[in-house]
Amino acid sequence: MGFLDRSRTIAPPGWNRWLIPPAALSVHLAIGQAYAWSVFKPPLESAMDLTGTQSALPFQLGIVMLGLSAAFGGTLVERNGPRWAMFVSATCFSSGFLISAVGAWTQQYWLVVVGYGFVGGIGLGIGYISPVSTLIKWFPDRPGTATGIAIMGFGGGALIASPWSAQMLESFGRDSDGIARTFLVHGIVYAVFMSVGVVLVRVPAAAEERQVVRSAVNVSARNALRTPQFWLLWLVLCLNVTAGIGILEKASPMIRDFFAETSTPVAAGAAAGFVALLSLANMAGRIAWSSTSDLVGRKNVYRLYLGVGAVTYLVLALAGNASKPLFVVCAMLILSFYGGGFATIPAYLKDLFGTYQVGAIHGRLLTAWSLAGVLGPLIVNAIADGRKAAGKSGPDLYTASLFIMIALLVVGFVANELVRPVAAKYHEPEAEAVR
The missing domain is CATH 1.20.1250.20 (MFS general substrate transporter like domains)
Structure with a gap:
């Protein structure tokens, strides 16, 4: 071959x-x-x-x-x-x-x-x-x-x-x-x-790649696992994805439940359209926010994902059923942060660990997605099922899970703030990185 x-x-x-x-x-x-x-x-x-x-x-x-x-x-x-x-x-x-x-x-x-x-x-x-x-x-x-x-x-x-x-x-x-x-x-x-x-x-070609390698810190995938930076970013990705995928997986029934008790409930067709809007926000956020990170820096754009994301969840929890446009805009913003988090993390890894084995490091980091893909829907669905069994309806089905998402995003915000440059003891010798 x-x-x-x-x-x-x-x-x-x-x-x-x-x-x-x-x-x-x-x-x-x-x-x-x-x-x-x-x-x-x-x-x-x-x-x-x-x-x-x-x-x-x-x-x-x-x-x-x-x-x-x-x-x-x-x-x-x-x-x-x-x-x-x-x-x-x-x-x-x-x-x-x-x-x-x-x-x-x-x-x-x-x-x-x-x-x-x-x-x-x-x-x-x-x-x-x-x-x-x-x-x-x-x-x-x-x-x-x-x-x-x-x-x-x-x-x-x-x-x-x-x-x-x-x-x-x-x-x-x-x-x-x-x-x-x-x-x-x-x-x-x-x-x-x-x-x-x-x-x-x-x-x-080797000459071009060597210039890139020499311009950055270079850490192997094995050494990356020994750094606090890797595990801080693992936590940041896991919590950001958990918050976003919780809404993504439950989007259609969530918007219908939020406005079920109002004078203008959401029809099934409109709920499907809402899901399509979230997909567009997810896609657009991946290119828009990751491109923005080239201008403002990776840490700053994750401050946006996690900090503004927490505030947006708070708006949903306190006033999500006050207005359909408000609910849709907040949900789209959260999903744009969800997508942006995925797209920005490879560049964040490159900034911290260099290009030497960034693909392998990225692969290991994606185990955070595996956990978040189970955790986010589990939080939202389990709480909604429990509240429904207790006789609750409407936004009350989701209020507790929204506040949990806020707490997770705050923890992720703190983890992002703790990220520092990788210590020199984890760096690869330049000759090995070029080879």
């Missing part, structure tokens, strides 16, 4: 670095389909007699595998290069759909869980981190903008996948055969689409 070797991806003289973001987007727009899994939930529940909890298993396992594969595969991604990583991602992600298609055809739901959740989840994790260090090396002058463009694709992938998947299910049918055909088409189309990135991606 010489084509995948890192040496075969070295850019020739005059290579246009602006070809790298489209290569990254071809992968991130594909794996961003994960945010559109809910489209498959109702037909799967009907065709295979599943509960809502059971139909969520592929998505939940996929997010867990994303964090684990990014953590354990990060060093391999750095060693073998972005083309190898994108190829592995495309193979796993597409194969996950093909295995799921077999599961739907044969009525074996465990194959859907293994295919989409386990195999596809590995593709999610490797694909998510595959372009990060390459983008940072190509764009040392604006790493936030570069990684924001790519990671924006993950947030926006559902805007393409959701209507596309829904249309295919309408065309093929919402029974097991129709679901299987839809999975099959997904697997084939995403394999072709992601292969564009595999072919297009390049790494900087």
Whole structure:
């Protein structure tokens, strides 16, 4: 497989670095389909007699595998290069759909869980981190903008996948055969689409990369785990994601519950539109806030995510049902901070640890996402269920969870304030970093 070797991806003289973001987007727009899994939930529940909890298993396992594969595969991604990583991602992600298609055809739901959740989840994790260090090396002058463009694709992938998947299910049918055909088409189309990135991606020539390496602190992934800075950023990412994903997962029922007891309740169609607005805010925040971080600094933009995010949650808790526009604007702002946190963290890692093994460090940090993906929805759903059982309704279902999110964001704000430059004892010798 010489084509995948890192040496075969070295850019020739005059290579246009602006070809790298489209290569990254071809992968991130594909794996961003994960945010559109809910489209498959109702037909799967009907065709295979599943509960809502059971139909969520592929998505939940996929997010867990994303964090684990990014953590354990990060060093391999750095060693073998972005083309190898994108190829592995495309193979796993597409194969996950093909295995799921077999599961739907044969009525074996465990194959859907293994295919989409386990195999596809590995593709999610490797694909998510595959372009990060390459983008940072190509764009040392604006790493936030570069990684924001790519990671924006993950947030926006559902805007393409959701209507596309829904249309295919309408065309093929919402029974097991129709679901299987839809999975099959997904697997084939995403394999072709992601292969564009595999072919297009390049790494900087040695002379260019050496200049970047010498201009920064360089810390290995192993040493990064020994620093307080890594664990402070792990906590910051985990808490910021927990706060955002709690609203994202519960968005449609939350806005309907908040205004259920008013004179103008929110209809199901309007609630669906609200979810689409949150997806746009999530996507826009990834490029807008990460680009802003190139101008104001990473610590300052995380002060915005965590500090203003806490204030915004307070407004929702105290006056969220006073006005629909107020509720929508606050929720969109929170989701823009959620997306921005993902897009800015690679550049923050580069500032602290250098470019030496930033992809591997980023992979290990994404275990925070695995925890937050479980923690955020658990907090919001468990409290809402408990309050409903106690006879509460409307905003009272969510007030306690909103105040918990405020507390988490305050803790994250303090953790961000404690971040300092990495001590010299953790640095790699310059000769090793250049090699």
